[in-house]
Amino acid sequence: MNNSQQRGLDRPRARGTGRSVARRAELISVGRKLFADTSYDALSMDDIAKQAQVAKGLIYYYFQSKRGYYLAIVEDSVAELVSRAAGGLQLPPADRVHRTIEGYLRYAEHHQAAYRTIISGGVGFDAEVHAIRDGVREAIIATIAEGAYGRRKVDPLPRTALLGWLCSVEGATLDWIDRQELSRDAMRELLVRMLGGTLRAIEELDPSYVAPAPARRDE
Structure with a gap:
């Protein structure tokens, strides 16, 4: 436990x-x-x-x-964010990744105060709150890994690369909900393409981690 x-x-x-x-x-x-x-x-x-x-x-x-x-507020917000991002397991890998990012952004857009609480904390350096936030990151990384590679646990290199991408997502999303200068669709596509670059870099460094083919978008 x-x-x-x-x-x-x-x-x-x-x-x-x-x-x-x-x-x-x-x-x-x-x-x-x-x-x-x-x-x-x-x-x-x-x-x-x-x-x-x-x-x-x-x-x-x-x-x-x-x-x-x-802590109840943080944990409740965390549970909802992870739930929003973790759906779509029946989809092909690239579509699952796309849906994960869409769910993440929808949550941040419609629950801005809760998202800021999760990402920014609000109590200074608090080990327990930071541990909760780190747990969110690990859950999101596992969800992305499952979508990209069909498994939640990956080696240190892809995990570190995905963590770097996710930290950039957090900062960009905070800026996005503050400025409201991009549509959610534009923001989603930007983050999907950034992730695509990360997945291709992982494959170049470790060919056993093959990047999924981009999802086709007809709209």
Whole structure:
């Protein structure tokens, strides 16, 4: 069991169903916006409760502490991002890669505060938050590797190359959602072509990793 799973067991579960689950989700939604715009240290539990328009005790009830609340927000955002990017397993390799990038960008575009929270953190250097972000990266790299090579685990050279591409994707996506100068389609095609260059470089250095043929786009 990893640390994130253990934290989930240590936190109190929302009692009942329906309204209690919806209230917890509402608090996480509010927290995504708060922590995206304001640093962790600058927000008190009183500030959070005021913005959420709830009693402070309700936040303690669901999350135990401010840190527990923050980590729940990050983990919830992470789960949704990875889920968005990991679909399309039935597609051919090149189409699967294309769909992964499309899902990633859709999430960033429609959940900008949550995306900034995942990528930028918001608490300075925090080992646990950085570990969560690193887990996202590993999941996305595994998804891309599975789409390109038919397996999630790859050797150090392709993994490092894919990590370099993904770090550039993070920076470019943050800039994209801030500026809104490119359409999502244009951004997707740019990132797909950048990935294509990375996959070809991997193949040149290690011919056992054959880059998939580009997907044909008739539209």
